[in-house]
Amino acid sequence: MNILITSAGRRVSLVRFFKQELRQVFPDGKVIASDAHPELSSACMVADDFFRVPRVSEPGYIQDLLRLAREYDIKLIVPTIDTELLILSESIDLFRMNGIEVVISDFEIVKIFRDKRKTHDFFAGYGIQTAREFDKQDYTLPLYLKPIDGSRSVDNFIIKEASQLTDYHFSNDKLMFLEYLDHKQHVEYTIDLYYDRNSELKCFIPRKRIEVRDGEVNKAVTKKTKFIHEIWKKMSYIAGFRGCITFQVFVNKESDHIYGIEINPRFGGGYPLSYLAGGNFPKWIIQEYLLGERHIPVFEGWEENLMMLRYDDEVLVHNYSH
Template sequence: MSHVLVTCAGRRVSLVQGFVEAAHARGLKVLAADPDPLAPALVGVDQAVRVPPLADPDYLPTLLRVVREHGIGLVVPTIDTELPLLAQHVADLADAGATALVSSEGFVDICGDKALTAEAFAARGVDVPRSWLPDELTDDVLADLPDDLVVKPRNGSSSKDVHLVARDQVVQTVAVVPQPIVQERLTGPEVTVDALLDLEGRPLHYVPRTRIKTLGGESIQGVTLPHDELGPWIERVLAACSDLGARGPVTLQFFRTDRGPVLIEVNPRFGGGFPLTRAAGGDYPAWLLDELAGSAPTERFGDYRAGLYMTRHMVEHFTDTLRW
């Protein structure tokens, strides 16, 4: 088994430290890569690695060189925008010696487009919001829209450019939102599910949690929920994810509505609130390293602590010298 590289590490300090603890217990090292020498997640790793910005043409060649030079066996992405690149180059990373912790290219494409997400999961019997694209908004359709709607980018994240609007505001809002999709506005508690599938796509574990408070679209306070009532629905959605090409970590978001759970988003990566899931018993970094070392993964549905709360705060680090 080789070492671990966390890419676009940024502020994902707790996630990186989870891999550090799991790796060190197995005699391995963790490297963290970022263009920013002051990225907080570079603190506390075995080695910080400088890479170009993700959009730079040299990013992939640099990543492959790092994998080869440092004996990397697992590459862990952290943000949505790097997933398509890694999914496209799984074979190149494998040739360099590393497993990319990323779902199939097809699943990444589906999850990166809210219209494709709704279409793909609806086709597998999962309830999703009623949705309309701009070219579908004829006068007749506009007249029949629900009173309360959401306009958002099809490929958006972190709640950016999300507008809660009334029916008579749809046309003017669609005109100012990039790549917009219109969806019915759902009511009820919003729930996030951190889940893990093995590297062959078999669902292993999940933890549902409520985001009590968010900052910049990321959970800073939350609590884990019992799986008893939600379990069958979550397991059905994870089976659909598997069928569509999911592997590794997946984050689901849904509303608990009067008509039942309604899926609104799927992210094929670790969620920002994953530290709560790990504290509740979902030690995904350790389980992934065990799988890569040859241990058969074990299904662990329901094996976590419900009613566990999380709250976050900022921590400062100081240095006299930049890393680069």
């Protein structure tokens, strides 16, 4: 019963969590990692084994991944990056025909969250407000600019004065001109949610962002916020959601008004805090997808006020010859 973590990169903690949980039920099971450059991936180095795959944008990616998954006796695939979600969700049935489950939401759902405008429409459909989008010829400063299909804060800009706007900002059709939600007036939360195979919400862990580095949370603390009940009630069932879903919201400090920012239907970079607080998503995934358990109970007993302070660590590879 081997598990594959794709595009493993630096996700050392996620690999270790799955190894720990898999050993509990399948002592001989392996957690295998894949990457375009596995020899330079710290997560691949701590996995039980690893293999190289082409970049997801290259032709034949799915065929190569399927061939290697069969060769390594993979029964379960856990994707980790935005760019692979669409093609993997489109291929759920192909992998299932080969005895391999992919923990991913439906294609139509994934497609929404690759487009920030559609994501805003999704939030609106559940009664959650979003930052206002301006026409590029009619806007109010300050602004927050971000690409419609971006990730990891690439090409994001805070514009406080008109002189900061350039031809690039106006000519780039992908850049959205959005109302700026000032951190002095809002608190930013990332929420790790677990949806079972029936698309029912089973766990909801908000973590307050304290510091972000390279688009990924570096310091955060779990909080049992006022909005848990409100969002849970609205989103207790969402057809097509499965596995780990990551929400990002801003909450106004005075009014407690919630603004939906982003949704990523995958494990987020800050998930280790939720796991260490008690949100054992890897265990539930193994129970559902490998053991065939039909009922995952609602879990609310996670630890509040648990703070995560991340730091750089080393993975040493001996006799590296490249």
